[in-house]
Amino acid sequence: MDLANPGALKALMARYGLRPQHRLGQNFLIDGRVLDGIVSAAGLEPTDVVLEIGPGLGTLTQRLAAKAGRVVCVELDRGLVQVLHDTVQKAYDNVEVIHGDAGRIDLHKLLGERLAPGQKAKVVANLPYYITTPLVMRLLEEELPLSHVVVMVQKEVADRMVSPPGSKAYGALSVAVQYYTEPRIVLRVSRASFMPQPEVDSAVVSLRYRERPPVDAPPEAFFRVVRAAFGQRRKSLVNALTSLGVEKAAVHAALEAAGIDPGRRGESLSLEEFAAVARTLWQRT
Numbered sequence: 001m002d003l004a005n006p007g008a009l010k011a012l013m014a015r016y017g018l019r020p021q022h023r024l025g026q027n028f029l030i031d032g033r034v035l036d037g038i039v040s041a042a043g044l045e046p047t048d049v050v051l052e053i054g055p056g057l058g059t060l061t062q063r064l065a066a067k068a069g070r071v072v073c074v075e076l077d078r079g080l081v082q083v084l085h086d087t088v089q090k091a092y093d094n095v096e097v098i099h100g101d102a103g104r105i106d107l108h109k110l111l112g113e114r115l116a117p118g119q120k121a122k123v124v125a126n127l128p129y130y131i132t133t134p135l136v137m138r139l140l141e142e143e144l145p146l147s148h149v150v151v152m153v154q155k156e157v158a159d160r161m162v163s164p165p166g167s168k169a170y171g172a173l174s175v176a177v178q179y180y181t182e183p184r185i186v187l188r189v190s191r192a193s194f195m196p197q198p199e200v201d202s203a204v205v206s207l208r209y210r211e212r213p214p215v216d217a218p219p220e221a222f223f224r225v226v227r228a229a230f231g232q233r234r235k236s237l238v239n240a241l242t243s244l245g246v247e248k249a250a251v252h253a254a255l256e257a258a259g260i261d262p263g264r265r266g267e268s269l270s271l272e273e274f275a276a277v278a279r280t281l282w283q284r285t
Contacts, residue, residue: 001087003059004032006195012057012087018079028056029126029152031193034204035063041186041206042124042150044068049114053102053125053135056080058088060126065092068122072114074102103131103138111145120147127151129198133173136161136207140180149207150186158185158203165270172230176223178271179214181207217275221282226274229266237269237277238262246281254280 001008009028013019029035038060044050044067055061055073057080064071071094075081084097098110111121123139123146132153139149153161156169161177162185163169177183187204191197213219224244232240237260241251255262258276260269269277 002032003057003062003087004030004035006030009057009059009195012083016079016083018083021077027194027196027198029059029193030195031189034152034187034189034193035060037187038124038126038150038152038204039063039067041204042067042122042148044122044124049111049119049121051107051111051121051123051125053123054128055084055088055097056126058084060124061088061095062092064124065095069094070114071095072110073097074100074105074110076101103135107138107142107144115145120145122147123149123151125151127153129154129157129200132157137173137176140176147209149181149209150204151207152189152202152204155188155201155203158205161205161207165273166268168267170267171233172226175226175230175271175274177207179222181209183207215271215275217278218282221278222275225278225281226266229269229274233265233267236263236265240266241277241281244281251281 003009009030046069048068049070049072050064050068052061052064052071052073055075061071061073065088073084073095075084075097078099081097081099089095089097115121127135139146160169160171160173161183163174184206185203186206189202189204191201225241228241228243229237231243237255238248238252242248252262255277258280260273260277
């Protein structure tokens, strides 16, 4: 059964008495071209272990299973878990379906039990919009054994991930994504590619993990500065960074030592400039 076919998808849902759950962000992808684009962007090999978050009815899972060595699906909706067991898991011997919350499940344990020593997994998913940012941040910050993430996200979130300094979309998410990975937008996706249609368009983003950060600064200090700078976007840096518990005069001196105009705002700073501020503040506190 080709689950990208709207008729087949509707028939499957009717058979199990299911309806898309808006609260869980269930918008099922029905565009074969987009599905193929996602799989192609992941560059899957027969030895790859893939973690799919929110597989829904298994539309993307089918294509992943045909390319990867192993596909581990984490699905929150118990009703969909039953469908996945009866369809993709029975049809493909390399698919495993796990009922759980991807925001809470122990991903270190899950991946560690399924990877060979030294092996890294890939995450490929059509992410529910309501968990996109916290889940992406979790994948970035927890030092998981991952080499590549390819995810469908809301268009505005994708733009934020790749946004350069000085643009309206540039923020803490932009800095974090660009610190840990090399991001690029692979595909722009119309809302018409989903059933039911969401209210916004989407994009597929490729996040390839860096071997090392692109800037030199203590990570804790770097991200404290980033969070403080964007926590009060309308404030100048010299005022925003006082939220770190540092006297304004000391912040001013640190910014000048880093070659940064204290009157600038966080949204104008590059990763290297954030690193310079973090280094100077770290030395003075």
